[in-house]
Amino acid sequence: MTDSLTVRDNRTGQEYDVPIADGTIKAADLGKIKAGEDQPGLAVYDPGFVNTASCRSSVTFIDGDKGILEYRGYPIEQLAEGSNFLEVAYLLNHGALPTKAEFDAWEHEITYHTFVHENIKTFMEGFRYDAHPMGMLMASVGALSTFYPDARDIHDAENRHMQIVRMIAKMPTLGAWSFRHAQGKPFVYPDNELSYTANFLSMLFKMSEKTFEPDPRLVRALDVLFILHADHEQNASTNAVRSVGSTQVDPYSAVASGVGALYGPLHGGANEAVLRMLRRIGSKENIPSFIEGVKNGNEKLMGFGHRVYKNYDPRARIIKKAADDVFEVTGVNPLLEIALELEKIALEDEYFVKRKLYPNVDFYSGLIYEAFQFPPEMFTVLFAIGRTPGWLAQWLELVQDKEQKIARPKQIYTGARTLDFVPASERWA
Ligand SMILES: CC(=O)SCCNC(=O)CCNC(=O)[C@H](O)C(C)(C)COP(=O)(O)OP(=O)(O)OC[C@H]1O[C@@H](n2cnc3c(N)ncnc32)[C@H](O)[C@@H]1OP(=O)(O)O
Numbered sequence: 001m002t003d004s005l006t007v008r009d010n011r012t013g014q015e016y017d018v019p020i021a022d023g024t025i026k027a028a029d030l031g032k033i034k035a036g037e038d039q040p041g042l043a044v045y046d047p048g049f050v051n052t053a054s055c056r057s058s059v060t061f062i063d064g065d066k067g068i069l070e071y072r073g074y075p076i077e078q079l080a081e082g083s084n085f086l087e088v089a090y091l092l093n094h095g096a097l098p099t100k101a102e103f104d105a106w107e108h109e110i111t112y113h114t115f116v117h118e119n120i121k122t123f124m125e126g127f128r129y130d131a132h133p134m135g136m137l138m139a140s141v142g143a144l145s146t147f148y149p150d151a152r153d154i155h156d157a158e159n160r161h162m163q164i165v166r167m168i169a170k171m172p173t174l175g176a177w178s179f180r181h182a183q184g185k186p187f188v189y190p191d192n193e194l195s196y197t198a199n200f201l202s203m204l205f206k207m208s209e210k211t212f213e214p215d216p217r218l219v220r221a222l223d224v225l226f227i228l229h230a231d232h233e234q235n236a237s238t239n240a241v242r243s244v245g246s247t248q249v250d251p252y253s254a255v256a257s258g259v260g261a262l263y264g265p266l267h268g269g270a271n272e273a274v275l276r277m278l279r280r281i282g283s284k285e286n287i288p289s290f291i292e293g294v295k296n297g298n299e300k301l302m303g304f305g306h307r308v309y310k311n312y313d314p315r316a317r318i319i320k321k322a323a324d325d326v327f328e329v330t331g332v333n334p335l336l337e338i339a340l341e342l343e344k345i346a347l348e349d350e351y352f353v354k355r356k357l358y359p360n361v362d363f364y365s366g367l368i369y370e371a372f373q374f375p376p377e378m379f380t381v382l383f384a385i386g387r388t389p390g391w392l393a394q395w396l397e398l399v400q401d402k403e404q405k406i407a408r409p410k411q412i413y414t415g416a417r418t419l420d421f422v423p424a425s426e427r428w429a
């Protein structure tokens, strides 16, 4: 036994020793270590999990170099073209496309669980007038766990299915109500005669007793956006859902943690940040000085860069096309011109080329959301509604995986040791 540990820094490849109580295992021995087997004294320093696979999964495949994304083996381009959001939600959670009977049953179940308990409404009405809708969404999803104590039995398959249906169904209700609250408008109850996405638009924008009839082209565009956001393997929010879910807590609590992770500007919150950035740039003439600021490290080009994609994000390509369909109905968002020019300049600039920084899913989505009349604070809520089936599919896979353990990483301790405590009465004397 020695008192040092060999650690490999995955960013630099450098190995070095740190003092610890247990023995030393060389990084070269890593390959001999069986997954999930504790090796006292061994830790690989990988902040941000750049090279650490935390699970095995058959939900979503990404080839970041080629810009390929597939849900359960189906290319995202084909799903966006020919499927709908509820079918994709089924695919993710069941592993295969539904038959007609299976789809009808799934759609029926989801449609009839869109209402939430009246006390959730009271709970949401209690937020400050200017509460951020993502904060409200995170809290209200967490609150759902108290309304469904049965959800704590995560070992029962039927029970798990029930919670998955409930959450996919209720997320738009919570999201729409967080929007109405910010607008100071009364909440609109779900209209179960409408499709999933049309009902969501109704709860957001309905202003009279009459049935709300959104333009079908807008309904389709939003449905496609939901498809594009539905899953993305081990992104930060899914990792949060899996991490919290690995404690065997109920899925509402696990998904609430996912909403929290998504809220951050480096993840789903980037769509809101992009819009604010474009507004700040204001005109094409200001782009070169903005880019200079990015290159000098003063700020980031929001909506650019990705941990996995070192090529164009395939979703950004589809969103760019979808924007044209939406703008046909709503008129062109004037910020589009700035976004297109920003992309062009960045993609020709050595700084971005060298680092393989391309537009990600968040770069163009906000322009469409704004054309729908959503304020920027709502953008990440829209992402969360789309991502819910993915979070749940990953949670389901996690709780069924017999080899999955509680998520509990190691650390490299860098603090003091074995100090002698001196009571305050002596220290302050
Ligand atoms: C749905 C989503 O979550 S998609 C991502 C949404 N987030 C954003 O759009 C925020 C802007 N982008 C980023 O902050 C990052 O690219 C992330 C968080 C997405 C990925 O981060 P990481 O994989 O850790 O990459 P990392 O931060 O190491 O970046 C590598 C290099 O590119 C630079 N870089 C990365 N993204 C950007 C950016 N958007 N603008 C300017 N420089 C960037 C980094 O400064 C770093 O440069 P260096 O090598 O000189 O230090």
Ligand SMILES: O=C([O-])CC(=O)C(=O)O
Pocket (backbone or CB within 6 Å): 231, 232, 233, 234, 235, 236, 306, 307, 308, 360, 361
């Ligand atoms: O995969 C990631 O790191 C982020 C992302 O694009 C997503 O969650 O959709």
